[in-house]
Amino acid sequence: MKVMITAGFARSLPALAIAELLRRGSFEISGLLVVTPWRIGRITSMLRSIRLRELPSLTRKLRGGSSPGPMSRFLQKHNIEKRSLGAWAAAHGVPLRNVSDLNSDDAVSFARSRQPEWFVYAGGGILRRPLLAAGNWRVLNAHLGPLPEIRGMNAAEWSVLLKLQPTATIHMIDEGIDTGAVIETAPIELTGVSTVEELRQHAVNVGIEAIVNTLTKLRAHGDEQWQAHTEVHRQCFTLSPALRELVEQRLLTLSARSGS
Amino acid sequence: MRLECEKRYRHHLRLVMEWIESSVKVEGGSAAHLSMSGLWSRSYPETSGYIINTLLDYGALTSEPRWGEVACRLGDWLLDIQMESGAFSAGLHPGKEYSPSIFNTGQIIIGLAGLYESSKEEKYLQSLGRAARWLATAEDGTGLWQVGNYRGGFNPTYYTRVTWPMLKAWRLTGDDSIKESAVRVLEQMKRRRREDGSFSDWGFSEGAGAYTHTIAYTLRGFIESGRLLEEEDQYLDLVAPAIERLYRKAELRHGRLQGFFEEKWKGSNTFVCLTGNAQMALVFLHYESSRSDLRLVNAASKLIDFVCDRQIVSPLPSPRFTGAVAGSSPIWGPYMRFRYPNWAAKFFADSIMLLLFRLNAELESYQQ
Numbered sequence: 001m002k003v004m005i006t007a008g009f010a011r012s013l014p015a016l017a018i019a020e021l022l023r024r025g026s027f028e029i030s031g032l033l034v035v036t037p038w039r040i041g042r043i044t045s046m047l048r049s050i051r052l053r054e055l056p057s058l059t060r061k062l063r064g065g066s067s068p069g070p071m072s073r074f075l076q077k078h079n080i081e082k083r084s085l086g087a088w089a090a091a092h093g094v095p096l097r098n099v100s101d102l103n104s105d106d107a108v109s110f111a112r113s114r115q116p117e118w119f120v121y122a123g124g125g126i127l128r129r130p131l132l133a134a135g136n137w138r139v140l141n142a143h144l145g146p147l148p149e150i151r152g153m154n155a156a157e158w159s160v161l162l163k164l165q166p167t168a169t170i171h172m173i174d175e176g177i178d179t180g181a182v183i184e185t186a187p188i189e190l191t192g193v194s195t196v197e198e199l200r201q202h203a204v205n206v207g208i209e210a211i212v213n214t215l216t217k218l219r220a221h222g223d224e225q226w227q228a229h230t231e232v233h234r235q236c237f238t239l240s241p242a243l244r245e246l247v248e249q250r251l252l253t254l255s256a257r258s259g260s
Numbered sequence: 261m262r263l264e265c266e267k268r269y270r271h272h273l274r275l276v277m278e279w280i281e282s283s284v285k286v287e288g289g290s291a292a293h294l295s296m297s298g299l300w301s302r303s304y305p306e307t308s309g310y311i312i313n314t315l316l317d318y319g320a321l322t323s324e325p326r327w328g329e330v331a332c333r334l335g336d337w338l339l340d341i342q343m344e345s346g347a348f349s350a351g352l353h354p355g356k357e358y359s360p361s362i363f364n365t366g367q368i369i370i371g372l373a374g375l376y377e378s379s380k381e382e383k384y385l386q387s388l389g390r391a392a393r394w395l396a397t398a399e400d401g402t403g404l405w406q407v408g409n410y411r412g413g414f415n416p417t418y419y420t421r422v423t424w425p426m427l428k429a430w431r432l433t434g435d436d437s438i439k440e441s442a443v444r445v446l447e448q449m450k451r452r453r454r455e456d457g458s459f460s461d462w463g464f465s466e467g468a469g470a471y472t473h474t475i476a477y478t479l480r481g482f483i484e485s486g487r488l489l490e491e492e493d494q495y496l497d498l499v500a501p502a503i504e505r506l507y508r509k510a511e512l513r514h515g516r517l518q519g520f521f522e523e524k525w526k527g528s529n530t531f532v533c534l535t536g537n538a539q540m541a542l543v544f545l546h547y548e549s550s551r552s553d554l555r556l557v558n559a560a561s562k563l564i565d566f567v568c569d570r571q572i573v574s575p576l577p578s579p580r581f582t583g584a585v586a587g588s589s590p591i592w593g594p595y596m597r598f599r600y601p602n603w604a605a606k607f608f609a610d611s612i613m614l615l616l617f618r619l620n621a622e623l624e625s626y627q628q
Contacts, residue, residue, distance in 0.1 A: 161554050234504070234553060237511035240561040242265045242615070243554065246622055249261060253626045 457501025472536025
């Protein structure tokens with residue numbers, strides 16, 4: 001089965017992990033579409049959404065450096081040594097295209113030329129109709145919250161705040177924000193999670209495994225007719241510092257209650 | 261258990277409250293605004309009225325009696341300048357002439373009601389009753405006023421912020437004629453909702469767009485009127501589409517809500533109306549207190565954070581500015597250009613207090 005993967009930047013470890021685990025599962029990675037983060041528009045948008053004190057950690061992330069947390073442990077657990085998509089693609093002969101925007105003509109024509117059976121979205125911005133069509137509308141996303149209740153950003157954190165079971169939801173991407181049909185779900189257990197950063201990274205790991213498992217099932221059993229949900233809940237956005245603190249407190253409370 | 265951000269919010273709150281206190285004149289009300297050159301304007305009866313509640317709330321929060329004392333001074337000054345008819349005058353005080361104002365009378369009732377509820381002093385009840393009866397008598401029987409408007413015969417939709425104090429007065433005095441008049445006005449205003457959830461004529465001029473300041477006045481007026489009428493759901497449904505629209509805009513712009521909207525929600529990207537930002541945070545929080553959803557609290561905190569980042573916190577260039585909030589960001593934006601209005605400070609303080617209350621209530625729920 002041919003799969004194409006998107007990434008929001010060249011050192012995206014989740015995209016790298018998905019690519020490697022799929023390759024090991026005998027999937028053919030037909031291409032990587034990587035968005036360069038160093039564009040004026042994207043930088044401006046990032047700067048507007050973050051506060052100055054968050055800049056160092058964001059820069060570290062874009063450069064591929066990360067603190068020894070669940071993501072690093074995940075890579076170690078799976079013996080994934082590479083730390084950049086470029087190095088991984090070169091090692092495995094996978095075509096990689098750097099694009100300014102996933103919806104650019106360049107990205108769309110690359111996607112068409114590689115003819116993937118499935119697309120895996122692992123970051124890079126909102127997908128528009130031309131790219132979705134180029135992927136034959138078979139684009140999967142690991143959303144880190146329960147759908148349809150938690151749509152949008154910071155879904156794992158919002159699940160905790162809104163007292164819903166944190167869940168990785170594998171769904172089809174359509175033109176709405178997390179409104180496409182749900183294919184699989186996997187619970188995100190909070191045992192041992194006591195900070196927002198740990199929650200986020202742990203949720204990403206569950207999402208990576210869920211997307212690999214989903215594609216494995218799809219290859220074995222074929223497609224079904226999945227129904228898009230009709231219920232539309234208020235979209236979630238990035239957490240403000242105050243609400244982020246609430247999540248931290250809620251995680252601490254839950255952690256204390258479970259004795260972990 | 262406490263949130264770290266509470267310390268930061270309380271610091272901003274303290275500064276703005278001390279700035280409000282410094283705006284109150286020995287012999288009168290609170291100055292309408294401070295100019296960039298550091299000059300206080302004359303007193304503004306309208307905003308002196310509703311600032312009373314902010315002072316009372318802050319006094320309750322801090323258990324410091326001085327805030328209640330300032331509130332009483334403002335209230336007593338307002339009693340002194342009430343017109344024979346029961347109305348309060350338009351504009352600043354002292355003025356060249358005094359003409360009754362529908363909107364200002366309403367806003368002052370809010371403060372007098374706060375004082376009556378906290379002190380049970382009859383003089384405040386008498387005064388607010390007279391003011392509300394004047395409003396009811398001046399209303400023409402179709403839900404409109406022909407006199408006492410800001411601009412000629414134009415009745416803006418934000419008169420819902422007059423029906424709210426009228427209904428408050430009805431609740432306190434039991435005079436049904438006040439309620440009947442307020443309901444007629446509300447019926448007029450409800451009919452102005454457009455398909456996209458916005459309301460026509462919710463700005464200062466007929467047929468024109470609106471600052472977020474008067475948009476928030478309109479929405480809050482509907483919400484509070486609905487509560488007092490015990491028809492809350494109907495009124496929350498009425499404002500829900502506008503709130504959804506503004507919620508998305510506030511979030512997508514990380515709290516930098518456009519300061520002015522034309523028809524079809526076409527926003528001006530050139531400035532933020534800081535008082536409107538704080539007021540909209542209040543609207544989200546009040547709406548959310550009935551229809552619980554922390555997503556709205558998130559948007560409210562971003563709107564408030566935006567104002568926090570623009571509040572003057574330094575004692576330079578003069579301590580007179582410390583704690584002040586400008587009308588617009590940038591300060592040369594069209595709303596209260598180059599001025600620091602006392603109502604921007606008032607709504608900013610209110611929004612922080614309500615946000616802290618909501619955050620702490622949420623935190624307490626984690627212990628249960």
